[in-house]
Amino acid sequence: MKLDYLQALKRVDAARGAWVLHGQEPLLEQNLIDAFRSTWQKQDIERQRYDISSVADWKTVFNALNSLSLFSTQLAIEVHGNIKPDASGLKLLKSYLQQDSDNLLLVVMPKQDANSLKSSFFQVMDANGVNVSLVANYPKDRQQILSIEAEKLGIKLANDAWQWLEQHHEHNLLAAKNSLMRVADTFAEVEIIQIEHLYACLQDQSRYSTYDLSDALLNGNLLQSIKIFQYLIASGEPMSLILWSISKEMRLLMQLFEQPQNALQIGIWKTKVSLYQQALRRLSPQRFLTWPQLLIRIDAAIKGMSRENPEHLILQAITEMCGQTLFASQHA
Template identity: 25%
Template sequence: MSLDCLLPTQNSTIALISSDELLLLRDYLDKTRLAFREAGFEDIQTHYIEPGFDWEAQSASSNMSLFSILSLTIYYFFSAKPGIVGARAIAELCEKANPEDVILLVMPKLDASAKKSAWLKKVQKAGQFVELKPIYSNQLVGWLEQRAQFKQFSISHDAARFLADRTEGNLLAADQELEKLTLLFDGNEELSLDQVAESVANQSRFSNFELADCCLRGDSRKAVKVLLSQQAEGVANLALLGTLKNYIEQLAQVIGVLGNPQALQQVWRQTRIWDTKQNLYINAAKRLGPIRTEKLLAQCALIDRKEKGQEVHPIAHAKLKPISADIEDQEMLKLIHDFSGMTK
């Protein structure tokens, strides 16, 4: 079942919404909150379920209300496998949920085993299971055209195709590009390919994705140029690192199935790597191999800890903070060198 949002009806007691598309989840939940507020649900709470979440304390606090008010409680699960404790808690939520105390569970995409689980069957028996389908590559151009209309402007088919190619199926990135266009144009005319391409080119000389693409291609000279440009423009190392780490993790998955065409096709689907980039990943996988890729992930983890202040370089302390920052920039540079194959 899939609707624009969960509606507050007599049948709405508990629902599970599942998707790996963050933008679709965000839209669905925003519309759901609005619908419930308009229906008089004054108490809308959100909880994030991580390992060690205290379900007993949460259950006790939810039972302490002295007044009968309409409530919607949203539980965000960071995994589609809630575990034994989580499954038991979901079963209890199914029993206590009612039209005045609605429960909404939010999870990543459920795999085949999760769809056969006892806890999901209880949710389906007590309420609804909503699975938001992804926007596939052959649907993205049409989705961009509709999304532009939703934002009160229109773009040509060629312009939509240009944005689809640029964002490569990343709905959040595509939506951000459309949002920027709403700030640049008044919406009185359909935007042409030339207008959209020029505005995108003027927004930024380089992007985090271009940095990662250079590394995949083994173009170390261009990769260093993009890195230094991004840092000069004030882009934080953590933002750059997040993109690089995502690419390296995808690369590790490709390496793991490189000799298995069927498994490789599954990785392409799961990681949403488009046809135009698959050869980049294959060539990078052959160039780097599993051991060097593992080292790259270890480098990412180390830089991440240092950027967040969780690990300090031996020579860095309060008086040497500029030196510490320079060291972290040098470590980013080394990561780029190693990823692009400049060093071994």
């Protein structure tokens, strides 16, 4: 059986047999594991944890599943790792699943690729266990998940505040939850949280992020962009992350220039389309010809593969995106 995160949350109390959780959303993984542990505690279910470092470890897991302690009637075994059972392990898994046991095997794995999801282990889980994919690919799903988090904190957000929150965190649910916690503490008396509350609260951190740099670049604000860049460097932000942000915006602008009607399809937020369009009107298409090579040079400089100064090159990229030129000549 395949379930998504929200479906899985509703079935935690009655979970038996074997479940596998996999994905790249730490908030969803932690919430589900916390829900399981809370249920086990309430129901006096003995819990054991195993970390799989080799295929042989699976034999230990299945031996434990079949041997209750004198003081337990039910057992929950939590397994963490990215190593799937081999043929003999799968035989033990199938045997366990056929027993109709009240015990629970909970396997927690990182994100799996398409080939892994077609493996024998996942085929057995799909047919006889529960397979939970910890993803939230659509805005509606992410908002629903974060709405539950907001409800736990006792706050409500206006519709456009939800859009702003997701845009600000670019799909990072854990970071968005942390912001909800911060705004709940800061504006405890406010009935409906608006964008200005989120903005004021998050800006109160007195620091800039790469998202602020992206906004300043798209607005063509050179002085603000340099200020934010200098702050990020001084606060120890990885140069590779700064490059990633600049590279993403450059590539989106180049793609939008080639496909002006496909803004949403190439990954630009609906609320930001006009900002990218304004940036395109400000920039000369000839500039785009130099950008790919400049990004390659920055990457090489960061990795120590050239003698160029990565900070100087990033400053050059910032001025390019703001429609200005750092040097009189590109080769100066």
